[in-house]
Amino acid sequence: MERRSRRPLPGWVRPAVSVAVVALVASPALRQRDSYPLSTYPVYAEARPAMARLPTAVGVTAAGDRVRLSPTVIGASDDPLIVADRVGDAIADGRAERLCRAIADRAVAGGDVTDRSAGPSTLTGVEVVTEEIDLVATAADGAPPRARTVHAACPVAP
């Protein structure tokens, strides 16, 4: 590309550069290798099954009920993508206990739970879990998880 050309470019330059640029942008698809900013753009491309296992953390009340915690309490971020990664990584790396204690500390400090009927003082514990859910049923009707695997449990200090 010319910035201050004083003579016209040879006729082949622009087509050649254009083809090279488009080929470069398309190259990840040929190499099947995703990167940035040259990408295969696989967003939403994968077939997602109807059931999913989602890592998260829940609060446990004195009555034994499980209540939702906020993303900030669970993962110290308001971005659910980041929070999901942090919880998933902690479980995969065997750091669920440490994450559980950090969540319990944040729950006490912030008093921030999603279920407003269960304030922080009513929480007796935190569990880092993986929930197996029916995606459409949960999203459309709020169906409860089919199963819940507990990776770590810890008390909430008063």
Place this chain on the structure above:
Amino acid sequence: MIGRWLAPPAPARRLAVFRVLVGAFALVYLTVRFPAFWATATLTDGFDPVGVLAPLDGPLPAGLVRALVIAAPLLAAAVTAGLWFRVTGPAFAAVLLVVLTYRSSWGRLLYFDNLLALHALVLACSPAADDLAVRSRSRPASPPPAEDPRYGWPLRLCALITVTTYVLAGVAKLRIGGLAWLNGDTLAHHIAFSASRLEVLGGTPSPAARLVLSDGLWLLTPAAVATVVLELGAPLALWPRLRTPWVVGLWGFHAAVAATMFVLFPYPLVAVAFAPLYRLERWRWRRLGRPPWRGRGTWCPVGPAPPG
């Protein structure tokens, strides 16, 4: 023939307007998302460098990351104004590329701003500040540059990049998801997954997702087919008659994703991604009024630098 199509004569203003749009978008984007970029300075676990940062053995020094994150919006402002563009244009493209790549170098590739980075790189190599640029009073005003292929070529290249990325997205859906992607179930599960993930993480799922999944599942099969057709048919947008229907369709797709999944692709949503497809100089700039910096310089055609 192909050379003229790739580099149609265009007024300097058309390219300059695109520069202003890209620069202004980047300025707002980098400012609004400043905390997210700033936070990458202190990350330590999970560094997985990609793109131009792939050769790195470890994270960049925190001070350097912070300096780049601060410099990026400042350079975006300079590019928007066309200030010292021969320096700020390439510097902006390089810093932007590093900042955006660094954020995607922590185990999760993000796809929100690839086109912004690519368009900035093209603009950096172009005479995009020959018009609508702030110039010092010491530099004499010059008449608006005549229509020239060197103003049309960067825009055509950016348009080609835009449509190519959408074709790749369509190819990926069929390659990874197969023809089953078209039956709507995959789309339903993606919408439900985003909503459910928010639900279990204590967020607030989209009401639109609940509405679609409870009463509008039948919509998702035609929506899936339309999405793939629009993506694979993206090159048709290079023909003026099909340009606006394609843009409206793709914009609708992004709007639907934002409404049902709370996932924003801001560059196409504010239509800057599609801007190089249009004759931007036809906007009525005179109605925007006089710029606030009028007393300090001039926002006007500066023309190419005089020879010698």
